[in-house]
Amino acid sequence: MSLSLLSPLINELPLPHRLLDESMEFAWQSPSNIALVKYWGKKNEQRPLTPSLSMTLNRAFTRTRLKVLPGENGQGLVSVNGDPAHPFLLKMNQLLHWMAVEIPVLRNITLTATTENSFPHSTGIASSASGISAFTLCLLDVAVKLLGAEIAGEKFMQMASFAARAGSGSACRSMYGGFTVWGESPLEAGSSDEFAITVQEFIHPEMLKLKDAILVISADPKSMSSTRGHQTMEGHPFFSNRILQANHNLEEVLNALSANDFEKLCAVAECEALTLHALIMSANPGTLLMKPATVEVIHRVREARKSGLPLFFTLDAGANVHVIYPGDVATAVEEFIGADLKPLCEGGRVIYDNCGSGPARINVNRPVA
Ligand code: DP6
Numbered sequence: 600m601s602l603s604l605l606s607p608l609i610n611e612l613p614l615p616h617r618l619l620d621e622s623m624e625f626a627w628q629s630p631s632n633i634a635l636v637k638y639w640g641k642k643n644e645q646r647p648l649t650p651s652l653s654m655t656l657n658r659a660f661t662r663t664r665l666k667v668l669p670g671e672n673g674q675g676l677v678s679v680n681g682d683p684a685h686p687f688l689l690k691m692n693q694l695l696h697w698m699a700v701e702i703p704v705l706r707n708i709t710l711t712a713t714t715e716n717s718f719p720h721s722t723g724i725a726s727s728a729s730g731i732s733a734f735t736l737c738l739l740d741v742a743v744k745l746l747g748a749e750i751a752g753e754k755f756m757q758m759a760s761f762a763a764r765a766g767s768g769s770a771c772r773s774m775y776g777g778f779t780v781w782g783e784s785p786l787e788a789g790s791s792d793e794f795a796i797t798v799q800e801f802i803h804p805e806m807l808k809l810k811d812a813i814l815v816i817s818a819d820p821k822s823m824s825s826t827r828g829h830q831t832m833e834g835h836p837f838f839s840n841r842i843l844q845a846n847h848n849l850e851e852v853l854n855a856l857s858a859n860d861f862e863k864l865c866a867v868a869e870c871e872a873l874t875l876h877a878l879i880m881s882a883n884p885g886t887l888l889m890k891p892a893t894v895e896v897i898h899r900v901r902e903a904r905k906s907g908l909p910l911f912f913t914l915d916a917g918a919n920v921h922v923i924y925p926g927d928v929a930t931a932v933e934e935f936i937g938a939d940l941k942p943l944c945e946g947g948r949v950i951y952d953n954c955g956s957g958p959a960r961i962n963v964n965r966p967v968a
Pocket of ligand 1: 769
């Protein structure tokens with residue numbers, strides 16, 4: 600994969616080794632995101648088959664603290680939360696090695712990571728977007744520091760989005776607050792298959808106040824990884840129409856978000872969620888990820904909307920449901936969720952979140968928790 604966007608770091612020479620004689624720490628907090636236009640299917644080099652659009656979350660985030668150990672022995676990431684066999688270690692090291700191919704200064708280092716999610720474990724909520732984006736931001740901080748490079752602001756976030764994509768596609772969309780688009784589209788100047796861009800300036804201020812109640816229908820690990828699911832789009836019978844549909848839906852969602860047209864947003868976002876599951880069910884092999892309670896929630900959300908409550912549902916590649924609603928009707932919608940949807944959730948678990956402002960660097964002199 601070409602790392603062209605990282606080129607400002609490629610030809611830089613490392614600073615004198617003095618820096619590696621002492622341990623250094625970097626920490627970031629990075630949010631999860633929920634796609635309203637779904638990324639499903641990828642082509643070579645982790646590029647999406649279709650453009651996608653997501654809302655950045657606020658309370659569902661990962662905090663990661665990376666410690667660069669002194670000495671130049673190049674062992675990579677040796678432990679996560681003190682565990683040398685942590686389940687995320689392999690994925691995180693793959694990303695480190697990918698970045699180190701083009702940023703040689705990352706080849707020589709040995710690291711430990713401490714990481715924690717704001718949302719409880721075993722909720723079935725995917726942590727890869729927030730986890731991979733937080734780790735990438737820390738790694739980029741390491742590279743910039745070791746090279747003494749002067750890269751900050753928008754350029755830094757664009758590089759981070761570019762690199763995070765290699766770890767997990769949806770992670771590249773977590774680099775900005777509000778709403779982001781990943782994938783080349785004639786609708787968005789500057790959009791790219793290689794990194795996400797913010798579309799915040801086109802969004803109506805009311806839409807930036809949207810809320811998201813995450814209904815935990817099942818805390819079980821997903822029966823199919825997203826990475827495996829993306830592969831099943833190869834040769835899928837609906838493949839070519841899906842590309843047309845996603846591009847059309849992106850236009851519809853962008854129009855709805857800029858015009859504060861909540862009704863239109865409901866229609867397109869629900870269509871996207873159900874299309875995602877239709878694609879998953881009709882793939883070879885096909886998988887049914889919805890549980891009976893997922894379907895019951897969908898019916899109840901639609902009934903509530905018919906009786907005048909503004910809300911819609913969306914789904915990831917799993918059984919859990921995200922219920923999205925405007926901030927100014929939060930009291931009424933949350934009352935409905937508490938009475939009618941919460942009893943359908945595993946352990947009655949609902950995580951209340953809202954549209955957020957993106958990643959933040961953490962002062963390493965403060966404790967992570
Ligand atoms: C259904 O980003 O988890 O959530 O790139 O293989 O890591 P990889 O996949 P991932 O796929 C997310 C798929 C989705 C839809 C979306 O977030 O757009």
